[in-house]
Amino acid sequence: MSGSVADVRSGLPAEVADLLAPPARPWWKWAVSDRAARYTARIMFLLIWQWAGTVFDDIPTPLSTVEFLIEEFRAGEVWPNVAISVIRATIGLAFVLVFGVAIGIAMARWWRVRYFLTDLILVGITLPAFIWALLVVMWWGFSNIGPIAVCIVSATPQLVVNTFQGATATPGKLLSMSDAYRVKNRRQFRWLVIPSMAEYIAAGYRSAILAGWGAVLLVEWFGNDKGVGFRAHYWYDARSFDGMMAWGLVMMLIILAFDRLVMDRVVTHFRRWRIGGQQWS
């Protein structure tokens, strides 16, 4: 595997490495950088939130939200409820990955499967998770099956659509090259078809995670006695704005952390060959 630019530079003579060094930037350039834009947005969001919380009685401030969350930690409510929601979402999203990729590839590979499933996938995309959530509560009551099932039916279609697009976008010229060289089907699938789809699958799974996580929370809100969604609903019933906002913050932090720590890295991994090209030019 090719090393990073820094690795390559470390082996070069000093005078060549100097030529490759980035140009010196004046300190004020930081103020107009992309990083500055991100931090400015975050600070502004907090300031507006603080202002709104101060002006309107029904809106909690960032400080009161954090204080409430600390109280929930002390009461031992945060970790057990976060754990159960994350476990439900993990199980559901594991099924989504398997079903979504398999169905997407099958739809691209066999036209009968495509025509059989097209309308069903469309229904899956358009039917709101809200309807599914009510249905599963009526069918299975306060069980683990409901959140997992809604996660699967809500998120799978998103991944199917992206995987299908990726499978149909596999370059025909590379397939004919493989046929001319008599490359075995199994190797073609592993080395050519799957990598050509990887970026599509990663992008589809990213939106599937958002949809699946939202679905789990929705079912917990409507009909469950454990989980982050249930806890938010509990404070809604108690008419505690601080409580609702605190658990909303938990929902957001979990998905943000997963997206930044896991999905960003996965997408970067699948795009590393493009980055290699960009470094050269």
Place this chain on the structure above:
Amino acid sequence: MARLVARDVMKVFPPTRAGQDPVVALRNISFEAEGHAFVTLVGPSGCGKSTFLNMVSGIDNPSAGTLEVNGKAADEARIGYVFQDPRLLPWKTVIQNMEYVLDEGSHEERVARGREFLDKVNLGGSAEMYPGQLSGGMQQRVGIARALAIEPDLLLMDEPFSHLDAITARDLRVELQRLWLDTDTTILFVTHDVLEAVLLSSRVIMMSSQGRVFRDLTIDLPFPRLQTDRDVAIQQSEILELFEEMERPMVDA
């Protein structure tokens, strides 16, 4: 080395719209090539040269006639193919692209073999790079190394230098002559560039725009040849005159 036999090969493409006639791309192509030969099909764009190469490789099938390589159907033969564009897997490194087409031996043996042939085209130092990090000429050299690494019965080359700048293409033509002289490979090359055909080939098969073979010439000049050689220029003029003679009756009509 290979023995390629084409007998009355025809290719007809069906009409793409109602009311259109079928397109006859190739008409009764027959020739044999064997041994350490560099055979070039030369003709105007659209005369069916690449279609013929695709049928030899087994990617496509003839509508009529037979194609055999070493007495076997073409799609059973071991074929190396260098395309107009390099057709490398962009998400795999150069050495992984070499390994992709090699099916014999362990992973280590395949990598060693890939490196051996990358060295032959002076790209040993680029084995760990991605294709996107290489220039067009370097990518095409990887394509040539990949084709040679499988030790093909027959090496097919479809206008491999047509997308390159003149200077890179000139250097690669010299390099290709060296590689061919160092091996005993049979090469079937396709081009519309008469100078390229004369420069590289031991034999030139001329095709008309109607998809027919109308002349089969032996190029009896010593290798290695250079674009600046006087004899190459003379032979090029003779072939261009033959094309002109062949096309003239149609222009007059």
